Amino acid sequence: xxxxxxIFRKELRSYFSSPVAYIVLAVFxxxxxxxxxxxxxxxxxxxxxxxxxxxxxxFLFFIPAITMRSFAExxxxxxxxxxxxxxxxxxxxxIGKFLAALSLTAIALLFTWIYVIxxxxxxxxxxxxxxxxxxxxxxxxxxxxxxxxFASSLTHNQVVAFIISFLIVFALFMLxxxxxxxxxxxxxxxxxxxxxxHFGNIARGVLDSRNLIYYFSGILIFILLTKTSLESRRWx
Amino acid sequence: xSIRVENLTKYYGQQAAVKDISFEINTGQIVGFLGPNxxxxxxxxxxxxxxxxxxxxxxxxxGLDTExxxxxxxxxxxxxxEQNPLYLDMNVIDYLRFAAELESVPKGEINSAIERVVxxxxxxEVRHKDIGELSKGFRQRVGLAQAMVHNPExxxxxxxxxxxxxxxxxxxxxxxxxxxxxxxxxxxxxIMQEVEATCDRVLIIxxxxxxxxxxxxxxxxxxxxxxxxxxxLKKDSIxxxxxxxxxxSISNVERARVLKVDDTTITFHVSAKKGSDVREEIFRKxxxxxxxxxxxxxxxxxxxxxxxxxxKNSEKK
Numbered sequence: 001x002x003x004x005x006x007i008f009r010k011e012l013r014s015y016f017s018s019p020v021a022y023i024v025l026a027v028f029x030x031x032x033x034x035x036x037x038x039x040x041x042x043x044x045x046x047x048x049x050x051x052x053x054x055x056x057x058x059f060l061f062f063i064p065a066i067t068m069r070s071f072a073e074x075x076x077x078x079x080x081x082x083x084x085x086x087x088x089x090x091x092x093x094x095i096g097k098f099l100a101a102l103s104l105t106a107i108a109l110l111f112t113w114i115y116v117i118x119x120x121x122x123x124x125x126x127x128x129x130x131x132x133x134x135x136x137x138x139x140x141x142x143x144x145x146x147x148x149x150f151a152s153s154l155t156h157n158q159v160v161a162f163i164i165s166f167l168i169v170f171a172l173f174m175l176x177x178x179x180x181x182x183x184x185x186x187x188x189x190x191x192x193x194x195x196x197x198h199f200g201n202i203a204r205g206v207l208d209s210r211n212l213i214y215y216f217s218g219i220l221i222f223i224l225l226t227k228t229s230l231e232s233r234r235w236x
Numbered sequence: 237x238s239i240r241v242e243n244l245t246k247y248y249g250q251q252a253a254v255k256d257i258s259f260e261i262n263t264g265q266i267v268g269f270l271g272p273n274x275x276x277x278x279x280x281x282x283x284x285x286x287x288x289x290x291x292x293x294x295x296x297x298x299g300l301d302t303e304x305x306x307x308x309x310x311x312x313x314x315x316x317x318e319q320n321p322l323y324l325d326m327n328v329i330d331y332l333r334f335a336a337e338l339e340s341v342p343k344g345e346i347n348s349a350i351e352r353v354v355x356x357x358x359x360x361e362v363r364h365k366d367i368g369e370l371s372k373g374f375r376q377r378v379g380l381a382q383a384m385v386h387n388p389e390x391x392x393x394x395x396x397x398x399x400x401x402x403x404x405x406x407x408x409x410x411x412x413x414x415x416x417x418x419x420x421x422x423x424x425x426x427i428m429q430e431v432e433a434t435c436d437r438v439l440i441i442x443x444x445x446x447x448x449x450x451x452x453x454x455x456x457x458x459x460x461x462x463x464x465x466x467x468x469l470k471k472d473s474i475x476x477x478x479x480x481x482x483x484x485s486i487s488n489v490e491r492a493r494v495l496k497v498d499d500t501t502i503t504f505h506v507s508a509k510k511g512s513d514v515r516e517e518i519f520r521k522x523x524x525x526x527x528x529x530x531x532x533x534x535x536x537x538x539x540x541x542x543x544x545x546x547x548k549n550s551e552k553k
Contacts, residue, residue, distance in 0.1 A: 006337040010326075017325055078321030082382070085285045085317075086338040087310040234289035 003088040007096025008103075011070070015104050024066060028108045031058055036115045046123030051115060052133045052203055056196060059105075059137075059144055060173060064165040066104055067148025068158045070097045071230075075156035090230045094223055097149055098142075105141040109134060129205040136202030139215035140195055144169050146222035153229040169195075237263050237298045237312065237389035237420050239284060244293035246279050246444075253279045255444040256293070261437075263389070266416035268435035269424040272547055276444040277424040278318050281394050284422075285315045297390060311339070314383035318394040320376055324368030328359055328378055331367060332385055339386035353381040357411065373404035380411065391415060393423040397430060409434050428540040442547045455542055462490070463508040464535040465515065468501050470528035476502055482521055488512040501530060 015021040032051050039050040074080035083093060119125050144165075151165035152158075176194035179187045191197050195218075198211040239261040246254040254276040261267050269277040282288040284295055286306040295302040297309045323331055332353065336346045354360055357377040362370055367378055376396065383391060396412065397405045412434050415421060425431060431438050432452050440448040440455075448455055469479070476494050479502070483492035488509045496503040508514045515532060522529050 002340070003338065006334065010323075010334050013330075014323070014325060077324075078317060078319055079323055080321075081282075081287055081317040082315075082321055083338075085287050085310055085313070085315050086335075087307045087340060088338055089307070234287070 003092040004096045011100030063144040064162045068161040071153040072158045072161040101145045132205040133203040143218040146219045150222045150226040240296040242294045247291045266421045268431040271441035275441045314388035314391045316383045316393045320379040335382040336385045357381040390420045447546045465506040468531035
């Protein structure tokens, strides 16, 4: 546990000691801010709907950008060898990095509460649905981050890591958008695998175990894949 | 604290990088792995430090199997990987603290552990600088400090002086000598002088095999070949062929030839049988011929020559 914390602190600090965190946060807030204000002032509706619709899109780029560095950079500079010869397990390292990226995303999401609070002054907001949507976004981010970290562990090139993780999250995101082209049996499988479908449920304020299992197993699978990918160095 | 390596083999695909090597290293020894680039030095070190798994064989550090007790083994080892990788965006103290925490140095002892290595490695003046701003010499010291922050009994240093300037090399060697007094220290290098300057024992590795093992002196004794002598005489009216024949007539001398002739001197090269000393007789012969001897020196076979000889031979195999 201590080791996870040590890795976590170091990773989080390295986000904030480089321009990465600031650029990512600024871009995130500019885009969500645009959708928030245009909805409020042009549409005149008290809702977070537009913001919650756009965030999964932003995550498609935002999260691969956050995670692409995590292992690729360590592999490129060789610091991975330092890290993997310290008395900590590979899993500790993966979880520490995962939590750091998740925290950065959570910080970005926390800033969007400015919109929620402003809205609550001017109209009646369904806080249940809003809270549900935030939980859903965080879980979705968790899946994307574990995918991003996995992609980063496959290569020592950050650009390659970005492209691989983007392709995987994009595929997960698009799965329920192609259902009309598929036979019904296949369509239901695709729908269950689609990340947007589960988010849609949670964002309505319904916390169903089916959706939670989907997210948590997604996170777990990619964290374990990352661990395996790190271990594969030993046998190559 | 001992390191025992038994029949260690590592394949990269079809190619064997390390072939069936065995050795044992005991406490208080400074051992140098000497070999050309790609000989398998780093691979061997990576297996000892548990970064890589071996294809065959066993490694024991302080009696612990590196495959079964990897985490325990890592606690006992301080490791400086090749190229000295560092987090350039961290400052020196933060980085050492990070290393200390990962090495599970108890919380209350972290500050004193950091002070100890800062002091030992002479990092006081740069303690709050980012590692990326440091010169190569300081970076190397940070790498060493990081490896020693938990006061390990075994230090494994992969090419600790590569890329440093001559002054920095001397400083790092001094530090290694100092550390070697209390720790088991393994370093790798492809520079012969490094081994002669720092190590108690040398393992010469070539193409994944140990081709020689012993102290630098004992290796020199073992591989000493013919005795080679150079002598410089003042130029005289006596014909140089005559001198050559006279030198060759000395017992034990196998060959004598003119190396160089210039305006005032003639240089000869004499080869004598292994283990013989013909210097006195050469001197007497020259005096008898009424010549003037300006210089005479016996060529010692250096570790470098032994290294070349060993690594060349196995290339022919």
